[in-house]
Amino acid sequence: MDLKMRRLQYLYLYMLPILLVVIMGWTVVYAQDNTDDRPNILMVYVDDLDHEPFGFMGNEIIQTPNIDQLAGDGIVFSNAFAVTATCITSRGNxxxxxxxxxxxIYFDQFDELTEEQVQMSYPAQLRESGYYTGYVGKWHLGRVPEGVFDDDRRYSGQGQFWSEERPSDGGTHLTDHLGNxxxxxxREAPDGKPFALTVGFKAPHVQDGFHPVEPYPPSPSTAVLYEEDEIPAPPLSDSTFFNSQPELIRKSLxxxxxxxxxxxxESLNFQRSMRRYYRMVTGVDNQVGKMLDALRETGRHDNTIIVLTGDHGLYLGDRGLAGKWLGHETSIRVPLIVRHPGIAGAERGTRREQMVLMIDFMPTFLDWAGLTPKDGVQGQSFAPIVDxxxxxxxRTEFFYEHHSxxxxxxPSEGVRTERYKYLRYLDSDPLYEELYDLKKDPDESNNLADESEYEELLQQMRDKWKQWKKDVQ
Structure with a gap:
């Protein structure tokens, strides 16, 4: 064998394997450097969800084991608020x-995000940065241009809990359908890139117009719960308090x-409606459990940030009212749970007292993804608070507005500080205002606006309102 052939044989037998190992090593390093290991984000957004009907909040009647588990594994924010308590506006926030x-976006059912606003939204910005984005359920913000959601399972408007046949006819309750x-x-989110999925449940929102005898139609899986339970009266639900309110509230929607x-x-109607409302909350809880199981089964649970909140609070007989819209605590407070894989064991199940607003979610999601919000965002990232x-x-105060x-x-606007709240009813004549000391009066039963000893405080809160009104424009 000549020298040339020996050299070729040497290269083939000895050098080529070494070269292949080096190339494979480079490939592995390159692949690792290009793997997007940012956290997944699962946002569970629940409509008309009062901040109190959960086991972890001390409610001894309702069954919410999955949400309770989420709270025990995560962080609970005790002071989370909507800045406008109505469905479409809060979604825009x-x-x-x-x-x-x-x-x-002020007028429920009619306004929608502009194309520019959609492109500024957190799903659009996350997708642009490499996230796989999806949305299922209630959207309520008009059409969305192509290229925002990789997996688009939204529906417009309010939707119906029984848009298909009832169970006896093979139908599926909307809550169960959205959970599925x-x-x-x-399960279908691709590997190799993080996902940002938003799930918008209609429940426990009332079924307006379609089921007047059954405003809160539950899923069959919860239909027999709470039948023997008596739901306690909410705060300020007596007729004496209601009759002390001004006509603009007494004759409101x-x-x-x-x-x-x-x-x-004490009425049969109240007990029946509240039991059904509780059933619908438990129905959502069941679906939260299914989503948690899916995350574990797909191996994604340990790299997924889970956020659960509501679009606003709800009057459930409080102050003799139903619905939302006004600026009292029961209307603007929302539950907020954040389960972050990076939370230390000792921190799990603890609470945060800082004020978090609906406008804070967008910059927070971008922060978790390593992104900086574009100009014009008014919220703040609460990711450091989670940590x-x-x-x-x-912030130690915020502005509230409602014009629908x-x-x-x-129509009303106001300012809430850590201790005081000022509400101003814009079209009232004479002007009607409310002023509360939330430390002494958390139920907001004693309006201080007409008491002379609080005149200086009232003027200070008016001044805050004027400044805030300018600043939020």
Whole structure:
């Protein structure tokens, strides 16, 4: 064998394997460097969800084991709020990180995000950065241009719990249907890139117009729950307190809906409606459990941030009202649970007291994805608070606004600080204002606006309102 052939044989037998190992090593390193290991984000957004009907909040009647588990594994925010308590406007706040004064979305059912606002939304920005995005359920913000959601299972408007046949005819309750779609979305999300999935449940929102005798139609899986339970009266539900309120509240849509949805706490109608409301909350809890199971089964649970909240609070007979819209605590408070894989064991199940607003979710999701919000975002990322930090510049007050349906709901604005709340009813004549000391009076039963000893405080809160009104534009 000549020298040339020996050299070729040497290269083939000895050098080629070494070269292949080096090439494979380069390939592995390159692949690792290009693997997107940012966390998945699962946002569970529940409609008309009061902040209290959960086991972890001390409710001894309702069954919410999966949400309770989520709270025990995560962080509970005790002071989370909507900045406008109505469905469409609050969704606009959530998606864009902006007040309605800036988005222009005020009127429930009719307004929608502009194409520019959609492109500024958290799903659009996350997708642009490499996330796989999906949405299932109630959207309520008009059409969406192509290229925002990789998996689009939204529906428009309010939807119906029985849009298909009832169970006896082979139909599926909307809550169960959305839960099934959410599980499919989790299972079908591709490997190799993070996902950002939003699940919008209609429940426990009332079924307006379609089931007047059954405003809260539950899933068959929860239909027999709470039948023997007596739901306690909510705060300020007595007729004496209601009759002390001004006419603009006594004749508002909230009272009209109270009359046929609820009635006095001792009435059969109140007990029946509240049991059904509880059943619908438990129905959502069942679907949360299915989503948690799907995350575990697909191996994604340990790299997924789970957020559960509501679009606003709800009057469930409080103050003699039903619905939302006004600026009292029961209307604007929302539950907020964040389960982050990075939370230390000792921190799990603890609470945070900082004020978090609906406009904060968008910048927070971008923060978790390593992104910086574009100009014009009015919210703040609460990701550092989840991590246990105490940002020095965190808010101690916020602005509230509601302008929908002024012929049926009195337009109002206000300011809530850590201790006080000021509400101003814009079209009232003479001007009607409310002022509360939330530390002494958390139920907001004693309006201080007409008491002379609080005149200085009232003026201070008026001044805050004027400044906030300018600042949010």
């Amino acid at each position: 959530l998606m864009t990180g902006r007040y309605a004064a800036r988005t222009g 779609k959410a599980v499919d979305m989790i 909230g009272r009209v809906r109270w009359d046929y949805r609820l009635g006095p706490p 246990g930090q105490r940002p020095e510049n965190w 349906f002024p012929d049926r709901i009195p």
